[in-house]
Amino acid sequence: MNATAMAQPGSQTVQTEKTGGTRIELARCTKTFPDGTRALLPFDLTINGGETLVLLGPSGCGKTTILRLIAGLEFPDAGGKITFGEDDVTRQSIEKRRVGMVFQSYALFPNMTVAENVAYGLKVQKVERRERDERVRAMLEMMHIDMLADRRIDQLSGGQRQRVALARAIALRPRVLLLDEPLTALDAKLRVKLRTEINSLLRKLGITAIYVTHDQEEAMALGDRIVVMQKGAIAQIGTPREIYRAPLSPFVADFVGASNRLDGRIEQNSLVLGDVKISLDQIGHAMTGDPIKNGDSNSNSRSGQGLADIYFRADGLAICAPDQGQIRGRVEAISYLGEKSRLTVSGIGESVITLDVDPDFQIAIGDDIHCRFNPERLTVFGRYPDARNAAQAM
Amino acid sequence: MALQNLGEGRSRPSFSRYFGVSRSAMASPATFMALMAPGVAIVAAFFLIPLVLVAMEVANGPDGWATYLVILTNARYFESLVQTLLMSAGVTVVALILCGIVGMFLVRNRFAGRSVLIGLLTLPLSFPGTVVGFMVIMLAGRQGAVGGISNALIGEKIVFAYDIAGLFIGYLYFSIPRVILAVMASAEKLDPQLEEAARSLGAPRWRVVRDVILPGLMPGLISSGAICFATAMGAFGTAFTLATDIDVLPMVIYTEFTRNANIAVAAALSIALGVITWLCLSAVRFLVGEKADVTTRGGA
Numbered sequence: 278m279n280a281t282a283m284a285q286p287g288s289q290t291v292q293t294e295k296t297g298g299t300r301i302e303l304a305r306c307t308k309t310f311p312d313g314t315r316a317l318l319p320f321d322l323t324i325n326g327g328e329t330l331v332l333l334g335p336s337g338c339g340k341t342t343i344l345r346l347i348a349g350l351e352f353p354d355a356g357g358k359i360t361f362g363e364d365d366v367t368r369q370s371i372e373k374r375r376v377g378m379v380f381q382s383y384a385l386f387p388n389m390t391v392a393e394n395v396a397y398g399l400k401v402q403k404v405e406r407r408e409r410d411e412r413v414r415a416m417l418e419m420m421h422i423d424m425l426a427d428r429r430i431d432q433l434s435g436g437q438r439q440r441v442a443l444a445r446a447i448a449l450r451p452r453v454l455l456l457d458e459p460l461t462a463l464d465a466k467l468r469v470k471l472r473t474e475i476n477s478l479l480r481k482l483g484i485t486a487i488y489v490t491h492d493q494e495e496a497m498a499l500g501d502r503i504v505v506m507q508k509g510a511i512a513q514i515g516t517p518r519e520i521y522r523a524p525l526s527p528f529v530a531d532f533v534g535a536s537n538r539l540d541g542r543i544e545q546n547s548l549v550l551g552d553v554k555i556s557l558d559q560i561g562h563a564m565t566g567d568p569i570k571n572g573d574s575n576s577n578s579r580s581g582q583g584l585a586d587i588y589f590r591a592d593g594l595a596i597c598a599p600d601q602g603q604i605r606g607r608v609e610a611i612s613y614l615g616e617k618s619r620l621t622v623s624g625i626g627e628s629v630i631t632l633d634v635d636p637d638f639q640i641a642i643g644d645d646i647h648c649r650f651n652p653e654r655l656t657v658f659g660r661y662p663d664a665r666n667a668a669q670a671m
Numbered sequence: 672m673a674l675q676n677l678g679e680g681r682s683r684p685s686f687s688r689y690f691g692v693s694r695s696a697m698a699s700p701a702t703f704m705a706l707m708a709p710g711v712a713i714v715a716a717f718f719l720i721p722l723v724l725v726a727m728e729v730a731n732g733p734d735g736w737a738t739y740l741v742i743l744t745n746a747r748y749f750e751s752l753v754q755t756l757l758m759s760a761g762v763t764v765v766a767l768i769l770c771g772i773v774g775m776f777l778v779r780n781r782f783a784g785r786s787v788l789i790g791l792l793t794l795p796l797s798f799p800g801t802v803v804g805f806m807v808i809m810l811a812g813r814q815g816a817v818g819g820i821s822n823a824l825i826g827e828k829i830v831f832a833y834d835i836a837g838l839f840i841g842y843l844y845f846s847i848p849r850v851i852l853a854v855m856a857s858a859e860k861l862d863p864q865l866e867e868a869a870r871s872l873g874a875p876r877w878r879v880v881r882d883v884i885l886p887g888l889m890p891g892l893i894s895s896g897a898i899c900f901a902t903a904m905g906a907f908g909t910a911f912t913l914a915t916d917i918d919v920l921p922m923v924i925y926t927e928f929t930r931n932a933n934i935a936v937a938a939a940l941s942i943a944l945g946v947i948t949w950l951c952l953s954a955v956r957f958l959v960g961e962k963a964d965v966t967t968r969g970g971a
């Protein structure tokens with residue numbers, strides 16, 4: 278795969294446009310808070326009907342702010358426009374927008390039972406009693422919490438609370454479901470379980486959903502598309518595969534887990550790293566064209582000479598026989614992870630590199646090892662000031 | 672005491688909850704008695720014994736135990752009781768509404784001078800009732816600021832320090848700090864996302880206030896309201912300083928005791944004042960306490 282086919286931010290590369298959900302568009306939106314904080318730089322974003330879009334990024338990058346703009350809890354600066362389908366909702370208040378919200382803190386009403394929580398929106402909308410009870414029962418059943426209907430909120434576990442929050446949010450059949458780090462407060466095992474449930478729920482409902490997380494794995498598992506954010510700007514939009522395999526900037530590469538970094542050079546269409554020379558055509562993902570700016574890339578021109586940043590995960594480098602080796606390193610630490618062992622290796626780059634080996638592989642701390650690159654799994658960025666800044670900005 | 676239970680907004684006060692230990696973790700009976708002894712001694716010496724003495728005093732009067740009924744049968748006393756109750760309830764309600772809004776605002780907004788404002792609002796905590804009364808006179812008395820200004824403007828001196836308005840302002844003034852502090856403590860714990868969740872479900876502002884904010888503030892409102900009411904029922908210094916033309920019950924007791932040497936009646940009125948205050952607080956606790964109990968224990 279190479280970058281030429283990559284999604285430009287804002288372009289629509291989604292394969293399947295699902296029907297039923299409301300299409301949401303944010304056009305020329307920015308957000309400046311009264312205290313002068315520029316939380317969001319100008320951006321456009323379209324969420325297709327029925328799509329699950331994940332906003333991914335480090336804390337403070339503006340994910341929640343985008344969500345709140347869509348919810349109607351904040352309004353964009355003058356000039357911005359938000360539409361739900363044909364409906365211009367830019368200045369519409371949250372009460373009228375028909376959005377479902379799920380928070381990290383659950384935000385369940387403590388003075389009401391589970392059933393009353395789920396019924397609250399229906400009550401406010403004056404849905405008649407019989408239909409209301411029926412809808413609440415159906416929601417509780419769908420979330421597998423029908424036996425908890427009369428419990429009070431303080432009698433529930435975290436996972437149960439989040440199920441109630443989901444049931445409450447979808448009971449009114451909102452135009453869009455907004456989830457702000459809904460699983461962050463739960464323990465790891467439950468997080469994975471609930472993640473799977475949310476995934477199938479969203480597919481079943483076919484509802485437009487926007488899911489905020491700082492967890493790369495969660496983003497990959499849930500998103501039809503992922504928006505990677507960096508300091509109030511969109512760094513990249515793409516499918517999980519695109520984001521994972523073809524990051525547009527060092528920031529994205531690093532954020533989605535390509536945590537090994539080496540310095541190299543680009544010479545005559547090849548990546549040069551000490552004695553090692555790999556043709557750029559073999560490299561999994563190379564961005565060596567014009568300066569990478571705000572995700573805008575032109576990787577056709579590969580004639581560029583100069584320095585390069587090489588990013589890869591633990592599968593980008595493998596131990597091999599001495600005569601096959603391209604570089605040598607020294608094992609500093611070994612962590613046994615069950616299906617594999619992860620080695621921390623020094624001597625290859627400025628900082629240590631991690632790579633995986635078979636857990637039965639005989640190796641000890643202090644051993645010298647020979648390694649070979651897996652070019653398919655490397656991501657190479659021609660080094661330009663912009664790209665450097667982006668990497669350092671984290 | 673009922674007051675403290677109210678303060679915690681709990682429906683069934685129990686020893687273990689009160690002392691913050693669970694029964695299983697409690698010490699042996701002997702240790703328990705040893706720990707309790709000083710408390711029991713103090714309560715006995717400074718509360719129970721005087722209370723019994725006062726209660727007994729009633730029997731020495733000309734009417735014997737029947738004196739307890741004078742508060743209901745004697746028109747003057749009864750009127751005083753009604754006035755005191757109305758005044759206290761009024762002050763409590765106004766203080767709760769006022770401080771509910773102000774406290775909520777202070778918690779939710781950050782602005783220059785915020786801490787100074789909080790300091791000023793809670794300052795009256797450190798003033799005795801007499802001083803408050805004096806301040807009301809300075810404000811609205813015959814030589815007061817309001818009178819001076821109104822005289823200059825409309826040629827008429829507005830004086831309200833010595834009638835019900837003056838007393839009301841005085842009581843309100845020293846009720847505000849406690850209620851504001853309690854409301855702010857409750858409001859800090861209120862998750863703003865609860866309100867946002869309600870609004871996302873279409874709830875208009877008044878419903879958010881009714882369904883989310885009020886239940887959240889309820890424990891603080893009940894506890895501070897109870898203290899506010901009880902304080903107003905027994906307040907003396909302010910009324911005394913203002914030499915007000917309405918007879919609040921504590922003033923009546925004072926007068927009967929010192930001027931008329933009518934000790935039996937004073938004692939009966941004292942006990943009645945205590946019992947009626949306690950009954951009112953219990954009634955409120957019974958009516959809204961259950962709800963508050965749910966609210967305090969709920970939440971993420």
Ligand SMILES: Nc1ncnc2c1ncn2[C@@H]1O[C@H](COP(=O)(O)OP(=O)(O)O)[C@@H](O)[C@H]1O
Pocket residue numbers: 310311312314315316334335336337338339340341342343
């Ligand atoms: N009400 C506000 N007033 C001022 N600054 C804010 C406000 N809300 C958020 N911010 C700032 O906007 C930026 C983005 O915040 P947020 O959207 O909450 O980030 P994220 O959800 O990605 O962690 C942060 O720098 C944050 O401090």
Ligand SMILES: [Mg+2]
Pocket residue numbers: 337340341457
């Ligand atoms: Mg956030």
